[in-house]
Amino acid sequence: MSKADQIFLQNCRDILEKGVWDTDREVRPRWEDGTPAHTVKLFGVVNRYDLREEFPIQTIRKINYRAAFDELLWIWQKKSNNIHDLASHIWDSWADENGSIGKAYGYQLGVKHVYPEGEFDQVDRVLYDLRHNPGSRRILTNIYVHQDLHAMNLYPCAYSMTFNVSGNTLNAILNQRSQDMLTANSWNVVQYAALVHLFARCSGLEAGELVHVIADAHIYDRHVPLVEQLMERESYPAPVFRLDPAVRDFYDVTVDGMALENYQCAPGIGKIPVAI
Ligand SMILES: Nc1nc(=O)c2c([nH]1)NC[C@@H]1CN(c3ccc(C(=O)N[C@@H](CCC(=O)O)C(=O)O)cc3)CN21
């Protein structure tokens, strides 16, 4: 059984059994028909994935990992905030008439900052430090930029990655303020696990642990029956992540260069309604 399935199902059981509903409150998100999208949530969920053991992807439903990798590269490699640079349509509801999602995600990672060694954006600074200062305890990105929040159509959810090298092993902490468990938990874990593999390869390191810290882990009201359906499903062994052996430079990585070998999984559960 994939460890990622076990962790996801345990998180969901905990949320449904011990979580707190916001049904008595005004909430921002809406369903497509305009109905308020309420949630049941648990505060402070922390999950650890050991990337040396297995690649953390759910197998209880088919995850479109190619689309997840594509979104990861859209943000971290292309540093784009325009949906026209994205292969899927998952961000369409948050884009303006020009396709922009505002000063969010890729935009923030592309902003250059001054350091003693010169100007770098956040991604290039991490890659520089992993090569030149692997012992540093200051290797992190943060896209929750308060002065620009007014210009973001959705505030960043997965907003910070802390990279830390122990020996020859690259570990990381993903900080996420808000997690739609059904729609995006596996999606986000798959993306950031792949990012640790990519950064490890491009820095001459081995991928180690990914620690995922979620402040508000929630299940939307209309997702509860779908989650209950997933709880009854069979789980399969996890696949293996393979990266094109020729790749050494992060900017040469492509979705086709990333593969999940032996990804066995149950079918999808149809189109998941996403709260906007
Ligand atoms: N309420 C909400 N939940 C989210 O997860 C979310 C947002 N809003 N807003 C911004 C982004 C968009 N994200 C999304 C949105 C949709 C899918 C989705 O529909 N996934 C499908 C497959 C998509 C495809 O194949 O192209 C799935 O079955 O996982 C995934 C992530 C994550 N984010």
Ligand SMILES: O=c1ccn([C@H]2C[C@H](O)[C@@H](COP(=O)(O)O)O2)c(=O)[nH]1
């Ligand atoms: O990568 C992502 C992006 C978004 N989400 C979810 C988490 C929430 O359900 C919504 C955002 O709504 P807020 O009111 O701003 O928290 O999107 C996600 O899980 N992962």
